[in-house]
Amino acid sequence: MASGGMRQRSKGLIDMPTxxxxxxxxxxxxxxxASGSGDFDHFGYPVREDGLYLQQDPAEFADFVSYMATHAQPAELSLDIGVAGGGQTVFLRDYYGCATTITxxxxxxxxxxxxxxxxxxMNSQHLLEIIDDSHAPRVREQLMPFKGRIDFAFVDGDHSYRGLRKDIxxxxxxxxxxxxxxxxxxxEVPDCKRVHNEMLRSEIFEHVxxxxxxxxxxxxxxxxxxxxxWLNRIGGIGRL
Ligand SMILES: C[S@@+](CC[C@H](N)C(=O)[O-])C[C@H]1O[C@@H](n2cnc3c(N)ncnc32)[C@H](O)[C@@H]1O
Incomplete structure (x- = not known):
């Protein structure tokens, strides 16, 4: 379990990070x-040996972080699927309040x-770390205690069409x-773009x-x- 930063009481029961x-x-x-990317050629800014190994584009990630910091309710429970070096997970939480994090x-x-x-x-209590395939039934079992309770999820794991659908x-x-x-x-990724296009027709999610x-x-x-x-979980099949 890792945590960082000073903490303050939120309106709820959980301490929110400063x-x-x-x-x-x-x-x-x-x-x-300045936090450093995972690859200069792909991301366009240098790798730093002691850095965050970010796999993010500076312009769009800055806009996303700003949006979360200014428009989104702080999260008591947050979930990241697809962490790699953890740069995105850590960077976001310096500006957007996530009291606890599951990875x-x-x-x-x-x-x-x-x-x-x-x-x-990481400026958040690391509640649970699962090092496993997000599609495995045993992973879902570990996450089911949090059913209907998570405030924010960042999905950046399997980038295949079926794999992303299973995560969603x-x-x-x-x-x-x-x-x-x-x-x-x-x-950038055709399969993720295809899922994005389907999500635009979703009746369950609204596009923000x-x-x-x-x-x-x-x-x-x-x-x-x-x-x-079962079909959603095993095949990634069904309406999003
Ligand atoms: C693009 S990287 C994540 C980058 C990270 N979000 C960032 O911005 O720094 C994708 C990650 O997803 C993980 N991944 C891929 N398929 C997965 C799966 N089925 N279950 C869990 N993790 C998976 C990979 O191991 C990899 O670490």
Missing amino acids: LKPLPPRDELMERIR VDLGAHPDAHHWKRIKQS FMVRELLKPSALMALHDTV EDFNSKFGISLWRLKQPVNST
Whole structure:
């Protein structure tokens, strides 16, 4: 369990972390670049040995972080599927209040070994860490105690069409009504883009915003939690 930052009481029962003041967009983009990427060629800013190994585009990630900091209710319970080195998970939580965080990742990404160090600076209580396949029934079992209770989820794990759909089918059981879900790579990765297009026709999620300057981050609000079926879970099949 890792936690960082000073804490203050929220209106609820859980302590909310103290956040960094949100700087202007240019400064936030600079902080993202200064945190270091996972790959200079792909992300366009240098890797820093002691950095966050971010897999994010500075412009769209800055816009997303700003949006969450200024428009979204702080999260008592948050979930990240697809963490890699954990840069995005950690950076966001300096500006957007997440009292507790659950992470799920296979642990097989080339930058995964940095997570052990990077998570020490996460400004959130690390409630549960699952190093496993998000589609495995045993993972769903571990997450079911949080059913209908999660305020915010960032989904950046399996980028295949069926794989992303399976994650969404699971996440929509876990989120509370009106909770937010972000999807990454909804512009750059054709399968994620296809899912994004289907999500636009969803009657369960409403489209909140797209942050698109390179890879694409899209934000959705769940109307009501929906139980997943066997077909949803095993095949990623069904209406989103
Ligand atoms: C693009 S990276 C995440 C990057 C991270 N969100 C960031 O911005 O720094 C995708 C991650 O998803 C993980 N992943 C892929 N398929 C998965 C699955 N089925 N279950 C859990 N994690 C998965 C990979 O191990 C990898 O760490």
